[in-house]
Amino acid sequence: MKKTINQKAWFMVLPVLLLVSFSAIVPLMTVVNYSVQDTFGNNEFFWVGLEWFEEVLHSERIHQALLRQSLFTGIILAIEIPLGIFIALNMPKEKGLWTSVCLVLIALPLLIPWNVVGTIWQVFSRIDIGLLGHSLQALGFDYNYTQDADAAWFTIILMDVWHWTSLVVLLCYAGLQSIPAAYYQAAEIDQASSWSVFRYIELPKIKGVLIIAILLRFMDSFMIYTEPFVVTGGGPGNATTFLSIDLVKMAIGQFDLGPAAAFSLIYFLVIMLISWVFYTAMIRDEEQ
């Protein structure tokens, strides 16, 4: 759609601007303030420049957390995106009661408070009282997520797949719904294989929503806090201490405000940088 140039439109954006400034810029500036100062208590602060940033950038602990975080995000994206597309392709075609039931059930995990998701999986995978933990033990696997790092990872990844694949499914489903039936009929006449139907009709059509899905899943999994916190508390050891968990430990647990603030800023910048790439791709896709 062609848009007209109208500077007065700024007035309509103003309320949002004021509100978001209050809830975003003010706290952000506080963080910036902390990141360049040190304190010995008593509210006396003094300037330390970029010292905290250097410390954070060289911190072994944070490198490890970043590595774990990237690995986690990589794994869940690699599982959730293909699985989500696959499920969306297998959704019932004709509209009816069954489709509605499927949609509601699929959307359900998305509306469960995150700490409850954590709780659900905590009880579900405990070896003494949980169905999953108990069954795996009975099958002879040495599974105990509170002690074994691999088991903890397995639980967290399974939980995330359970929790968020639905989002990918719903997005792709919406994309697939928008394909006119004529496309499929044409494909049938050409005797196209189901793979080429997917490759040349469905995939290009859902590309736009797929980018949104990847963007949202990337952002949210990179900021994941509540669920692993409830299930494993970052353990065993530090095996599932992701960036957010580490950050909260540092800021609220140990009250190391300076390094925590510097850490926050770097963390935020990393997310923004990667998201910007996706966002640009999305805009370009829309403008075509």
Place this chain on the structure above:
Amino acid sequence: MIAYIVFLMLPIYWLINMSLKTNQEILSTFSLWPQQLSFENYRLIFTDSSWYNGYINSIIYVLMNTVISLTVALPAAYAFSRYRFIGDKHLFFWLLSNRMAPPAVFALPFFQLYSSVGLFDTHIAVALAHTLFNVPLAVWILEGFMRGVPREIDETAYIDGYGFFGFFRKIFMPLIASGVGVAAFFCFMFSWVELLLSRTLTSIEAKSIAATMTRTVSASGLDWGVLAAAGVLTIVPGALVIYFVRNHIAKGFALGRV
């Protein structure tokens, strides 16, 4: 398909199953369904004020947040969908960037900000804090839906003598009603499921159900039955909301962009 739905439902079933057992049964026997149905856990939640207040508090701030977010997002989304102005694209990305900010980054500054203006432990503090990620999302969704409404409708309305507000209320709003519904749904959802900020910003008066749950775990040891029952009850509002928007849900998840 069926296998996937079973996979989704199994953990939820297990939670419901546990919520209907007594603690003793949970810990002593392993069974796929409750041996003797017990509604004791639910009774406890509905009679203990520290529990049911959690639900009331959560619902209050979630509703506040939804109203605030939509009120400010509507005009902004209209501006983004209709006009080009200096810095519009940057502004839009800046808004979105707030959606990307990890809540962990903001927890501590929020705590200090709201304490210093005397809003700590009030519903409005949580509602305002949640606008951080809900307003950008609402703007994004609404913009997508508004873009689908042809410009000609605006122009015809102005020629017919509608003022801007008359047009917005009488003609434009009904056209994007489903978009507003979907945006409200998303605000509801993300505010309802968020824990970190709501826990940091409240202590007693406005304590959310999520916070009540995590604190109970640490305080009274492990009362699995009650915990499970509380969990089941937090799913109920979500399930109700989904039921109402089920026909728009697919389009809504695509942010109005298909």
